[in-house]
Amino acid sequence: MTPALPSTEPIDADTGERALAWLHTARFLTTASKLSELPVGELPEIAFVGRSNAGKSSAINALTGQKRLAFASKTPGRTQHINLFEVGPKDAPNALLADLPGYGYAAVERTAKVRWQEVMASYLEVRRNLEAIVLLVDSRLGITPNDAILLDFVRPRVSSGSVKLLVLLTKVDKLNKSELRSALTSTRTSLSGMGTPEAEILLAPFSATQKVGLHDAAVAIEAWRAPPRGA
Numbered sequence: 001m002t003p004a005l006p007s008t009e010p011i012d013a014d015t016g017e018r019a020l021a022w023l024h025t026a027r028f029l030t031t032a033s034k035l036s037e038l039p040v041g042e043l044p045e046i047a048f049v050g051r052s053n054a055g056k057s058s059a060i061n062a063l064t065g066q067k068r069l070a071f072a073s074k075t076p077g078r079t080q081h082i083n084l085f086e087v088g089p090k091d092a093p094n095a096l097l098a099d100l101p102g103y104g105y106a107a108v109e110r111t112a113k114v115r116w117q118e119v120m121a122s123y124l125e126v127r128r129n130l131e132a133i134v135l136l137v138d139s140r141l142g143i144t145p146n147d148a149i150l151l152d153f154v155r156p157r158v159s160s161g162s163v164k165l166l167v168l169l170t171k172v173d174k175l176n177k178s179e180l181r182s183a184l185t186s187t188r189t190s191l192s193g194m195g196t197p198e199a200e201i202l203l204a205p206f207s208a209t210q211k212v213g214l215h216d217a218a219v220a221i222e223a224w225r226a227p228p229r230g231a
């Protein structure tokens, strides 16, 4: 069962704006070419993953209200890096966003693909503070074979509920209503069997350019941050 956002109880605009304001505090923390270089800590980490060109950078930039935050990952030589952003008050950050390397077109070089699989597999399987995954899926393509490989890596942790999953169907401004309906249905079908009923798999339409789904995505992501100190 994969509940779709928006839920039957629409998110009110204030709640959405508050969640976005929180995401707007995102700032660059560090970049790492391998897992061992990532800082180890307790802050819940929310990883953004997706096929190259799925709209991941645009989504991160739209959600954080910053034009170029995620484009560091597009710098030549940096495309295979994991970029971390800190979110929350400067003196008491309460979450990290991780921008993971985009994965390839079919023609991607074999060695690059193998390396990507190693980095992703180890990150997704062992990163201890990984709280949730935001998977960006181009609404015109649906779940691709590489997305399925990635979902395989995280299936055990998603199934047990220890890692949450939000699937954003991107670029929905390019679809009409019936195309959007069928994209949602077919993506939901692909995702079914991904987890136990307890597992939290959310699916939501998104457009960075037309600002569709920003509130829903921000509210879902904010729910994964660390509770305030002392709570």
Ligand code: GDP
Pocket (backbone or CB within 6 Å): 050, 051, 052, 053, 054, 055, 056, 057, 058, 059, 102, 170, 171, 172, 173, 174, 206, 207, 208, 209, 210
């Ligand atoms: P990434 O490789 O996954 O980081 O993808 P990008 O964010 O760089 O986007 C890939 C391409 O899709 C770019 O040409 C973007 O301008 C375009 N794009 C991204 N988001 C949207 C969207 O919401 N609507 C439309 N129409 N195009 C988008």
